[in-house]
Amino acid sequence: MTQYKYFEQEGSKYFLKSKTTLAYGLVALCFVVSLYFILGIGSDDKTGRYFGVFFLFLTLGAYLKTTKKLTIDPSAKTIVSKNHVLFPEKTYHFNDFERFHVDDHYINFIKANSQASIVFDQNGKEKSVVLMITLFTSKPAQKIINEASEIMGIESGL
Numbered sequence: 001m002t003q004y005k006y007f008e009q010e011g012s013k014y015f016l017k018s019k020t021t022l023a024y025g026l027v028a029l030c031f032v033v034s035l036y037f038i039l040g041i042g043s044d045d046k047t048g049r050y051f052g053v054f055f056l057f058l059t060l061g062a063y064l065k066t067t068k069k070l071t072i073d074p075s076a077k078t079i080v081s082k083n084h085v086l087f088p089e090k091t092y093h094f095n096d097f098e099r100f101h102v103d104d105h106y107i108n109f110i111k112a113n114s115q116a117s118i119v120f121d122q123n124g125k126e127k128s129v130v131l132m133i134t135l136f137t138s139k140p141a142q143k144i145i146n147e148a149s150e151i152m153g154i155e156s157g158l
Contacts, residue, residue: 006132006144007072007151014151016070016131023066030059070131072151079118079152081129092129094152096120100145101128102138116141118148 007014037052064084071080077094098119105112116131132144149155 002150004147004151006147012073012075014072014074016068018066018068020066023062026062027059027066030055030062034059070129072148074151074153079129083130090127090129092118092120092122092127094154096122097152097154098126100149102141102145104138111136111138114138114141116145118145 004014006017008017009015034052034055037048037055039052040048064086067082067084069080069082069089072078073080079092079094080089081092082089098121101117101119103115103117105114112135114134114137116134117128118131120127120129131148132141134140
């Protein structure tokens with residue numbers, strides 16, 4: 001049995017490992033910052049309250065990040081993706097697989113982030129399943145694609 005860094009195996013299925021401790025820490029930090037701005041700055045400062053409400057939205061986004069699920073089932077030749085609790089699960093078949101993709105984003109010649117994804121062709125429309133978003137480097141994005149391609153039994157071509 002192969003040990004993967006980004007996926008864990010249960011039976012014949014592989015699940016994307018989640019960093020929930022880090023995500024819950026981010027949720028708690030954003031919540032504390034929002035409370036500070038809403039309650040801690042003076043009651044007559046509307047800018048602080050607006051900033052606090054903004055941080056509450058960031059807190060919600062960070063919480064939704066903790067609910068992402070991705071399952072690769074090589075025996076059924078499917079990938080089941082659920083971005084967060086507000087979206088329904090989507091199932092993609094290996095037959096619809098088009099390519100793996102690493103998208104690098106730059107800001108003034110400095111790599112800001114990289115996004116690793118699997119691209120499927122469903123009924124003539126390109127659908128993308130995000131595996132990972134990294135900051136400042138694309139090496140982890142390439143590694144997760146290599147692991148996913150090995151699990152799927154498909155040559156990554158990157």
